[in-house]
Amino acid sequence: MESISTEQLSPGAVRVRVAYSGLNYKDALAITGRGAIMRSYPRVAGIDLSGVIESSEDPAWRPGERVLATGAGLGEWLDGGLAEYARLPAEALVPLPAGLTLLEAMALGTAGFTAALALRRMLENHQDPAQGPIAVSGASGGVGGIALLLLKQAGFQTAAITGKPEAAPQLQELGADEVIDRGQLDLGAKPLEKAIWGGAVDNLGGEVLTYLTRTVKPWGNIACIGLAQSATLATTVMPLILRGVSLLGIHSVQVPRPWRLALWEQLAGPWRPQRLEQRIVRAVIGLEQVPQAARELVAGQARGRYVVRLAGDL
Template sequence: METYRAFRIHQDAQGHRAGFEALPKQAPETGEVLVRITHSSVNYKDALAGTGRGKILRTFPLVGGVDAAGIVEQSNDPAYRAGDAVLATGWGLSFDHDGGYAEYLRVPATWLTPIPTGMDPRSAMILGTAGFTAALAMHRMQVNGQQPEMGPILVTGASGGVGSMAIAILARLGYEAVALSGKPELEDWLKSIGAARIIGRDALAEAKRPLEKALWGGAIDNVGGETLAQITRTTVPNGNIASIGLAGGHLLETTVMPFILRGVSLLGCNSVDVPQALRTELWRHLASDWRPADLDLLLGETVDLDGLPGIFEAMLAGKTHGRILVEIAPTSRRKT
């Protein structure tokens, strides 16, 4: 039987362990597609899952990687045929289904999105879940009335994958993006990807009243906790806050006054279960009018499968920035 290489994660009586294994290559069943993966990416939840420091996976063992892009090798669904370029993000990847850290991925056809014109698997995975999540935040804010003239958009966790993508998309769409970052050494890089200005993490620390001076037309928040609470107090009337992450904590202690007296909206963004029609629309935007001016500027590092354990540790230690691309070079197939 032909096998392929995969980064597989176990959790059992022996504890957590992860590493490379040879898995059997299987033909797709009815409604499924077999994809030869060429690229993936590393997101924060991938690092948590791969090191066992976060409860990300529902079942074990599983192949890690919430993102995948490549070429259809075999299809058992009329929506796709061999040679099609496709991507997959979210759904059950590296949650209750094998993910993208492998040479092959067999998934339901409904989990795939055709890679749109103007994009290839590499650029799709520079964007990946981070770019898609930033696009979802932008979509939700604009549907709810966000306009550039309402004022600057604060982006927290600005040097991370979602934050940096949000800055680049905001700049592309004519918004003034303000980066909240605790990494002064990255200020020049943040400006190069579109940040109009950078403020430190302590800039919001003293806002304690239910309502403070309105500073932000809106925000894309990757931090949560006290940072998000402070943003609610300092957003302009009818401004929108897209809530994406909880690096600073999952509790939100604030009052209803910003929502009632200023009409501020808090918009939750779940990029995992987005309906296919909206998912396709957002990827088309990312391939055209919302595409960051220079995707390679957003690329912090490129690794292969062997580099995954090291990059997981670096990411959790706060030593990475931007996007981490995974290039999956096929090895010689083994038959057993």
């Protein structure tokens, strides 16, 4: 950990006192050096934050306003949320929606925003509960867990695909109707296997994503979010042209601002997960615990979300 002055932070019109930052898989890749996340060094890590405006050279923001930021370059080409202060461009910030505390905003954080973006894209592409259950991979992690919550609340049956079958009680508590041990999954080999899933939310990539393309029913959607296992996808055009399956790209960093604002309002309102903090937050930790927590995440040991306390409740 190092002390730097706010003048050393990447340029931005708005100075934010950081309350909390979520710890995401991408942060873990950056912090452990396992992934090329930061575009240049030195860089303050942390792809999301919640906090209070301290000063602003942009008339869009006033001191004292509560805000959050996810993606938008934080922790990549802008200094991020794992520090007491952040200096950000005005357009990177979102007003904290009514109905969410600063802690709840980061309990959701990038993971919640990404899961909501996936659900939005699936619904826009006509995903319907009557098509059948939605398979969620990487279910014990941040995105997977919140995806289970949101899908369940939206009326879908869900199946959690996990490497931690012992976490079944927690996954059921999040809304999983079925828990599938990833190690026992019959991945199949043919371009099309028996169609069982109405749709899917995938956090892993690689062979699990390939399996999902083989087993999603006609007109189902697969939201492609992550690469926790692999960046590869070996499939054929068959699911697309013989079943009308759609592979939806989910990208949470550079999102059109109107979508960003609307999704946060939705997450704080009609889609707000009940008992959000209890069900999603594994622990609220201090900065000194971040390296160890990051090592856990890259080792696939995530269970829910770590939230990092900077100033805490402001």
